[in-house]
Amino acid sequence: MPLNTTRWRETKLHNDPADDRLLPIIEAVRALPEANAHDIHAILRRYPKHGGGGSYSKHHIIHAYRRLCDAGEIPFERETLRRLQMKPTRTISGVAPVTVLTKPYPCPGQCIFCPTDVRMPKSYLRDEPGAMRAEQHAFDPYAQTFHRIRSFSALGHGVSKIELLILGGTWSSYRRDYQEWFVQRCLDAMNGRDSRSLAEAQKWNESAPHRNVGLVIETRPDHIDWNEIKWLRMLGVTKVQMGAQSLSDRILQINKRGHTVEQTREAVNLLRAAGFKIALHWMPNLLGATPDSDREDFMRLWSDPALRPDELKIYPCSLLANAELYEYWRRGEHRPYADDELLELVADCMTRVPRYCRVNRVIRDIPAPNIVAGSTRSNLRQDAERLIRERGLRDESLRAREVRGANVRADDLRLETIAYETSVGAEHFISFVTSADKVAGFVRLSLPAPTLDPSPVAELRDGGGEGVGVAMIRELHIYGPALSLGDDSSGEAQHLGLGARLLSHTEQIAIERGYKKIAVISAIGTREYYRKRGFEVEGLYMTKRLASTWK
Ligand code: SF4
Structure with missing residues (x-):
């Protein structure tokens, strides 16, 4: 017209x-x-x-x-x-990601590669885009959240579903009263009104215009135990980003990580048993590593049933002047990989990621002037994807197969189930896949092993016979751009009822395996969705009795 x-x-x-x-x-x-x-x-x-x-x-x-x-x-x-829209890919997964930073604060870690700037939370550089935004708002959680939502909205993105990513050093090392206040104020910004308590802000967000459909924090493996897990659930956390960095105790030790591989394995097991989505950070080119040792290290992520993360960030170690590693480099004890060496390594790694894992990033967004030596390539992912194609190989990881904003037809979808073992049970990654092998939506279902000790969280017990835990939905995700209310959305994965079909399928699997109860680690803003499907809030989760529904 x-x-x-x-x-x-x-x-x-x-x-x-x-x-x-x-x-x-x-x-x-x-x-x-x-x-x-x-x-x-x-x-x-x-x-x-x-x-x-x-x-x-x-x-x-x-x-x-x-x-x-x-x-x-x-x-x-x-x-x-x-x-x-300015950056249409930002909200292509159906959810607007709002990243906020905590205030400058030291971290108990002593990692030699980690930069220190007293004006920033540990590990962040002042000229990183997210850090600049946070500093502009004096690290205030309300102001950061409010302005980020407003920017997305001004650029035409839908902002009814918000994934809140809280970054900055080690979340678990901040005082708990600060953590609670921080989350409350982020929710206040989404709710558009000031609450008197975190519980009140959470209650309001269940029906707010900007609903929190995911809450992510980042921490260290040695800070995860059941006490911490209960606390994170109380805050509403649904995903934990954790630095594994290396799966070699020798490399962890000489880089002064301050934890062992066994602690990473234990933390992943606990988080999985509690239903969290697990995003690990892995760091090639640490002190003492070589491209070949990194290739071996990377494969441990998938061969070890105590790891097998849902998401991964590959952050090649960057040499920064304000990190201790710089002194090792000056003494000739550390060699940053050359551009091509790093490219080959990353491309190799990307072809080995299982279909159930999403690789969120393959390089950290560090402005080039901060990097003293080594690769400053910011488009490493695109270059690696090109190399993979040239070699006739495929990146089959989840991100490479998302339908993103494309229309999908219901008759072009098939259900694919990938089952794999972990140290705490059986995982099922169930997805709707198009004939072009694109993923329109998926669910992650964890079935705890019968031999597992009863969970210290009461609502995660009583799933059936003696020692049987509850089936756990750790993630349900349907793709499609974040839409504003009233936007036309015909043909998009979010509107084909795929979520309900996936939920129904997971319940059938759980029943067939003898589970009497199913739980979901629901974010505050998704409670309405699950209530409509028979779940009720029970303690830190939403749960549903299966026996009465599926006799
Ligand atoms: S744990 Fe993370 S933030 Fe803390 S010193 Fe190590 S890398 Fe930096």
């Missing part, structure tokens, strides 16, 4: 002489259904601001586009909006 340019002029932004120029930009974007980010930037360059002031910001154009749609001048087209 052509734009009504007369009414456009009547409704244009007041006192902005640039507005007339926005019209051809919007028309050009609408006319290019296959446009990628490169095309959009070319359009912006073609229609620069008056007087040579550079390109218009997408923020400005999206604002005008939404206003025109609201005024009925043009139909709202989600695809057009998506093309106009």
Whole structure:
């Protein structure tokens, strides 16, 4: 439909002489259904601001586009909006990720590769994008959350589902009253009102406009025990990021990690038994490692049933001037890998990741000027993907197979179950997969081993016969871009009822294996969803009796 340019002029932004120029930009974007980010930037360059002031910001154009749609001048087209969005991949998994940093604080760790800047929480650099945003807001949790949601919204992203990622040093080493206050204030920002307690903020968030559908913290393996796990659940945490870094005690020791491989294994076992999603960080090129030893180390992540993480961040060790490792390098005792060496290693690793694991990142976003020696390649992932393709190999990990924003047809989906053993039971990664091997949605179901000691958490006992725990849904995820209410969404995975079908399938599996009860580690903002499907809040989880439902 052509734009009504007369009414456009009547409704244009007041006192902005640039507005007339926005019209051809919007028309050009609408006319290019296959446009990628490169095309959009070319359009912006073609229609620069008056007087040579550079390109218009997408923020400005999206604002005008939404206003025109609201005024009925043009139909709202989600695809057009998506093309106009600044970074469309950010919310392509259906959830807006809001990252916030804790205040500057030391960490009990002494890792020699870790930078120290007293103005930042341990391990963060002042010029990293997330750190800069946090400092601008004086590390205030409310301000960080509020402004991040507002930025996503201004860029046209849906913000009804929020994954809150709390970063900064070691979460578990902060005082507990600070942790509680921090989470409460993040929720207050999502709820749009100030609560008197964390419990009140959580209650309100169950029906808030911005619901917290995932809460992530990062900590060390030696801080995880049942006491800590109960505390994390009380805060509403659903996923734990943990630095494994290496699976060699020798490497851990010379890099002064301060924990052993066995402690990493124990922490993963406890977190899995408690239903958390587990994201490990693994670090090649530590002091004492070689590319070959790193390849062997990487394979231990999958061969050891006490590991097998759900998600992984590959963070090659970067040599930074404000880390102790710098002195080792100056003495000639440490060698950062060359660009090609690192590329080969990362590409090799990516082809060995199992289908159930998502590789969230393959390099940390450290601004190049901070890196003293070694690779400064920021597009390592794309280069590794290209190398893998050139070699005729495949990256089958979860991220490489997500449908992302693409439409899917129900008749093109098949159910795939990957079962694998862990030290605490049997895992089932059940996904809906398209004929092109893309994943439209998945569920992670843990079935605790009958030989496992009864859980210290009461609601995770009483699953059946003696010693049988409860079946646990650790994650349920359906793909599709984060949508605003009212946006057209036909054909997207989120709206084909895949979640309900996956839940029903997991319950059948649990019943067949003799479990009488199923639990889910639900985030506060997903409680409504599970209530509608027969779950009730029980202590730190939501649970459902299976026997009465499936006789
Ligand atoms: S535990 Fe993490 S934050 Fe603490 S010193 Fe080690 S790398 Fe840095």
